[in-house]
Amino acid sequence: MSAFPPSFETLVEKFASLPGIGVKSAQRLAFHFLSLPDEAAQSFISALQEAKNSVRYCKVCQNLTDSDVCAICSNPRRDDRTICVVADPKAVAAIERSHEYNGVYHVLHGVISPLSHIGPDDIRIKELIARVTEHDVDEVIMATNPDTEGETTARYIARLLQPFNVRVTRLAYGIPVGMSLEYADDLTLIRALEGRQAF
Amino acid sequence: MSAFPPSFETLVEKFASLPGIGVKSAQRLAFHFLSLPDEAAQSFISALQEAKNSVRYCKVCQNLTDSDVCAICSNPRRDDRTICVVADPKAVAAIERSHEYNGVYHVLHGVISPLSHIGPDDIRIKELIARVTEHDVDEVIMATNPDTEGETTARYIARLLQPFNVRVTRLAYGIPVGMSLEYADDLTLIRALEGRQAF
Numbered sequence: 001m002s003a004f005p006p007s008f009e010t011l012v013e014k015f016a017s018l019p020g021i022g023v024k025s026a027q028r029l030a031f032h033f034l035s036l037p038d039e040a041a042q043s044f045i046s047a048l049q050e051a052k053n054s055v056r057y058c059k060v061c062q063n064l065t066d067s068d069v070c071a072i073c074s075n076p077r078r079d080d081r082t083i084c085v086v087a088d089p090k091a092v093a094a095i096e097r098s099h100e101y102n103g104v105y106h107v108l109h110g111v112i113s114p115l116s117h118i119g120p121d122d123i124r125i126k127e128l129i130a131r132v133t134e135h136d137v138d139e140v141i142m143a144t145n146p147d148t149e150g151e152t153t154a155r156y157i158a159r160l161l162q163p164f165n166v167r168v169t170r171l172a173y174g175i176p177v178g179m180s181l182e183y184a185d186d187l188t189l190i191r192a193l194e195g196r197q198a199f
Numbered sequence: 200m201s202a203f204p205p206s207f208e209t210l211v212e213k214f215a216s217l218p219g220i221g222v223k224s225a226q227r228l229a230f231h232f233l234s235l236p237d238e239a240a241q242s243f244i245s246a247l248q249e250a251k252n253s254v255r256y257c258k259v260c261q262n263l264t265d266s267d268v269c270a271i272c273s274n275p276r277r278d279d280r281t282i283c284v285v286a287d288p289k290a291v292a293a294i295e296r297s298h299e300y301n302g303v304y305h306v307l308h309g310v311i312s313p314l315s316h317i318g319p320d321d322i323r324i325k326e327l328i329a330r331v332t333e334h335d336v337d338e339v340i341m342a343t344n345p346d347t348e349g350e351t352t353a354r355y356i357a358r359l360l361q362p363f364n365v366r367v368t369r370l371a372y373g374i375p376v377g378m379s380l381e382y383a384d385d386l387t388l389i390r391a392l393e394g395r396q397a398f
Contacts, residue, residue, distance in 0.1 A: 066204035
């Protein structure tokens with residue numbers, strides 16, 4: 001028999017289902033949550049509910065937003081003729097932290113990965129092609145992670161973009177090969193942006 | 200400007216307020232949560248709400264429960280004349296896992312810690328004294344952690360219990376089973392020698 005009530009064990013299971021949280025950590029989180037004052041606990045629950053209700057994808061760039069068009073796409077001071085293509089929203093956050101980039105983004109939400117059965121149609125490539133078709137775009141900067149799948153995805157998209165009158169570049173290899181963009185430091189990201197090269 | 204909507208950032212903050220979760224982990228948890236199907240996300244939220252609503256303290260032993268009296272205290276096969284005093288519910292879970300103990304518990308919810316301004320009245324000592332006063336208790340086993348604060352708390356409680364006709368014991372100190380002697384610290388070795396037992 002467990003020493004704890006079922007609703008506690010359920011909570012531990014839920015925490016343990018999160019990435020990187022083991023059973024011991026999940027138990028600690030559950031104890032912590034239950035020890036919170038009612039107000040703080042409700043505020044935690046509301047934050048989850050509110051995020052789940054309001055966060056969706058920008059209809060232009062596919063980044064996370066709480067309105068139809070995200071804050072970056074709807075900012076008139078951003079250069080919408082330069083599109084930086086990234087695998088996920090974490091990469092947008094990383095590049096924004098560098099304060100070096102003034103264009104807009106396109107979030108693929110994944111990379112082409114035959115081993116995981118993720119093909120070109122499973123990520124948001126056609127939305128990118130539609131943007132380039134429908135709007136004046138000068139440059140598309142490929143900023144997928146510098147690993148095999150990211151590179152494959154970048155080359156695939158670069159080939160699709162060949163018929164268009166658009167410069168296709170990619171981030172310079174200032175980023176250590178194999179490292180996830182999310183963990184790159186600001187200076188490395190700045191150098192990588194400055195040194196971007198034609199495909 | 201953040202690359203993400205405010206409700207996402209709020210969610211990251213909430214996750215980051217949990218013990219042992221840094222900002223990067225919190226962001227990963229928030230992305231994971233938002234990527235859950237609606238049903239799974241709602242089930243996560245319900246588990247938090249349900250636990251917060253239903254989990255309270257057993258009015259006898261102060262352990263977590265979802266009824267007035269916990270499953271251990273209300274089990275007629277447990278020996279309620281033996282009370283094991285622990286600092287927190289995690290210790291109850293650890294002792295229950297051993298399947299060796301058939302008495303009941305008393306959870307203090309903390310230890311006396313002058314440095315953290317936690318005095319005897321801030322933990323559930325008076326509830327223990329009330330139990331010993333009002334019921335027939337043969338033995339109180341002190342099972343606080345074997346550190347300075349746990350030891351201080353155990354000694355304090357042992358002194359309070361002196362006027363009662365009750366045996367006060369504490370868990371044996373010694374070498375952990377399976378541990379090599381060469382890695383035992385000096386204090387543990389001294390305690391193990393002091394507590395040596397006849398074969």
